[in-house]
Amino acid sequence: MDNAERPETNGEGRFAYAGLDRLFHERARLSILTSLVAHPEGLVFNDLKHSCQLTDGNLSRHLQMLQEADLVEIQKGSHHNRPQTLCRLTEIGRQRFMEYIACLENVVADALDAAKQGSQEGTLPGLSPA
Amino acid sequence: MDNAERPETNGEGRFAYAGLDRLFHERARLSILTSLVAHPEGLVFNDLKHSCQLTDGNLSRHLQMLQEADLVEIQKGSHHNRPQTLCRLTEIGRQRFMEYIACLENVVADALDAAKQGSQEGTLPGLSPA
DSSP states (O other): OTTTTTTGOOOTTTTOOOTOOOHHHHHHHHHHHHHTTOTTTTTHHHHHHHHHHHOOOHHHHHHHHHHHHEEEEEEEETTTTTTEEEEEEOHHHHHHHHHHHHHHHHHHHHOOOOOHHHHOOOOOOEEEEO | TTTTTTTTSSSOOOOOOOOHHHHHHSSSHHHHHHHTTOTOEEHHHHHHHHHHTHHHHHHHHHHHHHTTTTTTTEEEEEEETEEEEEEEEEEHHHHHHHHHHHHHHHHHHHHHHHHHHHTTOOOOOOEEEE
């Protein structure tokens, strides 16, 4: 079956979205990164945990992955004499996350266009029961 | 540390995105569903495979999950005397996918707002090295 016969296919890989890197796309990390992008000065561990509704263990695990990829930096220090962990996006983390968001924007635009276009189509291809 | 002290936290679960159901959010399935929403008349297996750049095995596995959740229907038939598998979104599949897309739209809007707002902030909290 060639493309001339089914032009509505829109071509090889049209909806493949290679830019949706799992590192950013996984829901908990998407949540962490969106929180951090709003706070270039960083967020302390507990505030980030509440903002994303994650457990201590889950947040630690995801932060470690993001830190190993150089997307997030973790700074242990103290505030009013109490220990505090500050989490912050790196500059490269911010850049790459915004590239991912641009790809996500394309997905949303495609889906909204597709839904609009799809609702205007209606013809069924000639398919007989097996 | 209470919210009055750190108003920039934006509240409990502000960035949790509970609506990002893994069933829709996983990249291959997001790709399949975006392809199908543009084709209410359905797409044959091979066209869908090319559109999403998936292997036969991967596409089959994801289609089975979507079918078990009643989001996609699979119809085996023939076209010009050749066996053909037609994949189509169900009505409930279409509705739920568009709800997921609305949630994704919020994520994109939040991230773009956050990036804009974040770039206007700059103060570092008082954190001393450990």
